[in-house]
Amino acid sequence: MSTAHTPAGPRPVKAPTGATLHCKNWLIEAAYRMIQNNLDPAVAENPDALVVYGGIGKAARNWDCFEQILASLRSLGEEETLLVQSGKPVGVFRTHADAPRVLIANSNLVPHWATWEHFNELDRQGLMMYGQMTAGSWIYIGTQGIVQGTYETFAEAGRQHYSSPSPAEYGGRSPEGTAPGLGRPGAQAPAPAPLEGRWILTAGLGGMGGAQPLAATFAGACSLNIECQQSRIDFRLKTRYVDEQAADLDDALARIAKYTAEKKAISIALLGNAAEILPELVRRVKAGSAPRPDIVTDQTSAHDLINGYLPAGWTVEQWKAAAADPAQHADLKAAAARGCAVHVQAMLDFQALGIPTVDYGNNIRQVAFDQGVKNAFDFPGFVPAYVRPQFCEGRGPFRWVALSGDPEDIRKTDAKIKELFPEETRVHRWLDMAGERIAFQGLPARICWLGLGQRHRAGLAFNEMVKSGELKGPIVIGRDHLDCGSVASPNRETEAMKDGSDAVSDWPLLNALLNTAGGATWVSLHHGGGVGMGFSQHSGVVIVADGTDAAAQRLSRVLWNDPATGVMRHADAGYDIAQRCAREQGLNLPMLNKD
């Protein structure tokens, strides 16, 4: 019955552009283009291995599965739904026109078995795939996606710790419900950036970490970015995300001293191992022989101790060889974990010197804690510190992509956002800077943080622009899984929730079910993104504005409901901002409304 099958292999992938459909409608075509866009060499970290970003975050399980996903989408009916299980197309079923066209579950394991060991075993056997967040759910838009989030984080850190008028105001809200400097910095805009003449110390210039130098520059700060792979530095120099590379630590510190004195927001890359350089820097700062950093953080991939973190004393070649050889994994993991412990100890030392220090969601504190660094969690995660107040209003990483492939479409949507939300001056500044400095990777795309009550208006406006022909093609709208209502991740997004519900993952599951019910175009449920196996559950949503009235109906539901689940989740946890927002926006939250 079956003929010999030659397995498919790596090939250069690029999303189609223009007005010609390869699938039965634009909803299906969107999935078809976006999975390919995720693997565009201009977008993906390692397209031959199907790796999009974040260590081993993949778009499809293997090349056979990838080709078959494309084939299944090409033949998918307008009332059918494709199921994807950890990057493999496993079934096509009859649903209806208002149902998602693709439903995805990636990397999910029954909790007791939800470890890297078990996952890697299944992965080796071809039974699983690590989907990270937007890799396996086909809405990664390259490093831009993270620049906005990192910018918001750094800017808010600067405002809290270094702005002259009211650093104590953090977390408070004005009577009108607007946070000073938090997403709506109107009043502060003309003041000099609080980080002017200051510098940020960090490591990791990978898929997400590579956004740090540019975000620091946008926020007005210098930055020293330690990265152990020259190829990663080269990539960031080439795309202008980082400005200069220093020859060694002395050279780097000299440049930092010079540029901070000159108040020039210049970013510097330094080749080396953070687990070796940070302790050395602590010594020098204590000795007064090096300038004090003003903010310390880290974006190595400590969440993945096989593929993500170079152990102290190892060469990159040793590391890669060990990662490729299962027999060496135990040694590699142990060595990487020891490195993380040293690294975190240095961060704690900086904190003890009074320098704001923050974990950037890579699970490095947990690794160090498991290694015996008992106070590893003394410094906070970036979410409770700087992001959660925005989540309480349903704000988060809203993003969209022009399926036409025409950058002009994005420029028009940028203008539309400014027109729709004249009061959002921080968003305006972001859009202006992004338009200038951020090179598109793959299909033209834009991200900006919008909240409940804004996202659906943006989606409906885009849909109108597609309908009227103002745009050359439909717009795909999505978000990161790191959003207000879509993730349970106790070491990151849901760290230190007010009511202690950090680990309750009913919320992202409800988010995915509701987005499916509302008629999103594709919906995904993932495990282990960002912080690794066992430590998170999260959901993704993507919806297409194809200019039809049916799409408008779906957009008005999904882009309202999705951020609303975030407000709901935070209101349920007892956050005032969220409860106020829920009331203002008229959410029906039965247990809150009944009193």
Add this chain to the structure above:
Amino acid sequence: MSTAHTPAGPRPVKAPTGATLHCKNWLIEAAYRMIQNNLDPAVAENPDALVVYGGIGKAARNWDCFEQILASLRSLGEEETLLVQSGKPVGVFRTHADAPRVLIANSNLVPHWATWEHFNELDRQGLMMYGQMTAGSWIYIGTQGIVQGTYETFAEAGRQHYSSPSPAEYGGRSPEGTAPGLGRPGAQAPAPAPLEGRWILTAGLGGMGGAQPLAATFAGACSLNIECQQSRIDFRLKTRYVDEQAADLDDALARIAKYTAEKKAISIALLGNAAEILPELVRRVKAGSAPRPDIVTDQTSAHDLINGYLPAGWTVEQWKAAAADPAQHADLKAAAARGCAVHVQAMLDFQALGIPTVDYGNNIRQVAFDQGVKNAFDFPGFVPAYVRPQFCEGRGPFRWVALSGDPEDIRKTDAKIKELFPEETRVHRWLDMAGERIAFQGLPARICWLGLGQRHRAGLAFNEMVKSGELKGPIVIGRDHLDCGSVASPNRETEAMKDGSDAVSDWPLLNALLNTAGGATWVSLHHGGGVGMGFSQHSGVVIVADGTDAAAQRLSRVLWNDPATGVMRHADAGYDIAQRCAREQGLNLPMLNKD
């Protein structure tokens, strides 16, 4: 703004019956009646505590939440969806007429925190609820639900081990794809039951375990049922699920000897602790002073070491007091675990004597293994042994409930099933026996195992009967979470999968998303059902046949897709029966179809 709120408290609950709607349509009314039916004193194990079955499996988080769920359903719009998070109504959102009216997520925890300790802590704080399977998803139908499954299991065990012609045939399929004796016993029906004159040894007469004596009788066997709570024995005597209670072990064994000799299939309850009685029985059997059991299993709630298992040497009063006092939980857990180890050792001893021994899905082997019983997993789970071949064809615990409250409606549907599926003689026998011996609890309901290609035909036929007025009211159709495509539970439903994918939980998540997309009436995602926190993830689905054409559309999608995901999952794992079934039924499974 808020007035003082008196918390709601326990009250007797009973589902409304008859033709009067309390909600905007029958879909919503169905949820409204079914949650109340779950708490009917005739249905629930402990209605005052909102406990439906299975230790602490609840229908709502607390009485306030319960009343507010009812209120929310009464006011729910026909295009709205209520979200329920671990038994609490948390939000009402706009969806559309073909979307589910309720979406439920119960007891889900991020894997690293998915333990009883963490759950109990959250439960105490009022942040969580244990939903078991059909308790928190409002489709429990009392002990009948489990009688059918237990009957299938015992009958199949008898066929495998004690039928004269072809005990070796188990798992094999005839060329036509039908299994001898597996769900389609046609040929064997006239032969004497293989368990005639034989007896089953088991323990636990709780919500599910209480089905064992009746199921054994249906399968032609005597049974000895050890239960430590007299109240549980009384309940089963009263409902005629168990025939007699023995005074002590000697009396019990004398009765067994008598009835097996007389080939009378009589069930005997014995008050006592299985962890004490089983080792004693092993001693006596070895000494030749007691009759050998022919099958050994167990249905104590070993999955819940606080509320589910009486430690050896403890009184029930001690146990209940310790369970109610968090300070004693550590001691109680340790003692219960020690009891389980002794209990499992006795089961292993029976197995060593050549007696078929099987775990009935209560995680007792894992507990014993963790206690150091290294060969605890030497005896198999009941699923790979007796159930999986049926799952490969999408067969599983299909059930339905008459919203009218009229038993006549169920009698008519029983007849309809026999008419629709004349070849299913095993189903016919079940329906006849059930009609005779099984007393309805709460709303009249029926269960029978049907497979892919049968379930949607049954659903559509029921819908026609509602439409024509043949039935007095709509029919609610659902299933257990223990079904072919809806669960990942490596110690039970997905134990020892052919490809090793036991712990992959992408499958139940996809099942829930697809059922949501297809237009089920309510859909749920649970964690920890049956085998406890950390050990399972599973999904539930319920759909209403209200006699409308729209319902017919939804039924034809959902009742096809739902079992089809089971065939898909087992075909993907490499089971021949499932791959053949997928081909015969024309499923579109991209990676299988492409060769």
